[in-house]
Amino acid sequence: MKKNIAIVMGGYSSEVNISLKSGSVVYKHLNKEKYNTFRVHILKEKWVALDKNNQEYIIDKNDFSFILNGKKINFDCVFNSIHGAPGENGQLLAYFNLLNLKHTSAPFYQMALTFNKRDTLSVVKAYGIKTATSIFLNKGDKIDENSIIEKVGLPCFIKPNNAGSSYGISKVYDKEAILPAIEKAYAEDSEILIESFLDGKEVSVGVIQYKGKTKVLPITEIVSENDFFDYEAKYEGKSQEITPARISPEEKENVEKVAKKVYEILNMSGFSRAEYIFVNNEPYFLEINTVPGLTEESILPQQAQVAGISLEKLFDNAIQEALNK
Structure with a gap:
């Protein structure tokens, strides 16, 4: 029997439109022969499920279900594509935890911790990870x-x-x-x-759970046309994102080792993408994103493609990892 999958998107932050794009890409690429997929908009003004004709159905917040053609639809798993609150900061995931509903992200505490840049830095620094002052x-x-x-x-x-x-x-x-x-x-x-300010080459490193193991994806070098990797550089084409990165074998080995260690220190699962800057061949940790962009142009999907992982496989793996937890 096909599993019912909710792809949550939107959110309450400035990133709402980016999240809607990410969620739509996940919806497009998840195998419809394998799953019954529904886009679910989590917005300040409403929580609604959408059918393939974009008809909206109110989500019952008591059990995260909705009624379709007179039948109650419950979900087997939630694919989290909400950047920012309440998906990336743990709030929505704590609610899912209360409902015993599986999801593709890390546990709610880990999400809350990693969304807080100061607290994340405090944890990784205690393990000897280099960071900026x-x-x-x-x-x-x-x-x-x-x-x-x-x-x-x-x-x-x-x-x-x-x-x-x-x-x-x-x-x-x-x-x-x-x-x-x-x-x-x-x-x-x-x-x-x-x-x-750390003066050096910036890279972005995706780390995911893939087929039951922690996998470091091919590294992306960030070359911004602007003064730094700002919103324009990220989303409006004002940067080059070069995968695999033009770094030395030593730098590659160093950042892969650190990225995997950070993922495990923070007790992550699911998707992550962290930024590092090299200073004298050593990677300095900047921050980690636990719901990274998931559009075709986004960095982590680019890295997966270079690793030979299609978007369908990438998203399917996330669901299977969640169901197996």
Whole structure:
């Protein structure tokens, strides 16, 4: 009997439209002969399932079901393609956990932890993973520009602590730009992170559970046309994403080892894509994305293709891994 699969997409953050694109690609590539697939829009104003004609059906939040042609549809598994809240920060997954409903992401605590950049850095640093020097601020904290410069130097990055897709991030070159950049970051989140600038080659490393084992995908080199890998560079073609990356065998070995270690330190499962910058051949961890972009143009699907894994196989594997948990 075919399994009923909910592909959740949308969300409550600035990344809602990106998530809708990712979810639509998953829906397109999941095998309809093997699964009954339904797109489920999780939006602030409504939770609805869509049929193939885009007819909407209200989701019953008591058990995450809906009625189709007089029949109640329950799901066997949820494919999580929500970037940001509430899919990537663990909230929705805690709800699924209460319902004993399987999903393609890591457990809700791991998702909440990795969505918080400060807490993620605290965990990986304790295991000897190299990172940039950083300062953490809560909204309302006193801001001392001179102390910031003294600790992290210039240029530096100012970013929201809980946000994705480079929303609210700034690269700051002088003291006068610090306060405006902080306000920009606070527009996305009440917690912000200020990090030292690392001058080196940036790479993105996908790590997934594939056929029951942790698999490091081919590495992608990021070459941004802009000052850094911002929203335009990520989503509007203002960057080159070169897979496999043009790095030395030593760099490749080092970053693969670190990426796998980070995945296991954080007790991850399902998809992940983390960013690193090389300083003297050593990878410095920046952040990890646990619901990375899943469109045909997105980095992790590009990496899977280079590894010989089609989108259908990539997405099918995620469902099978979830069902086998």
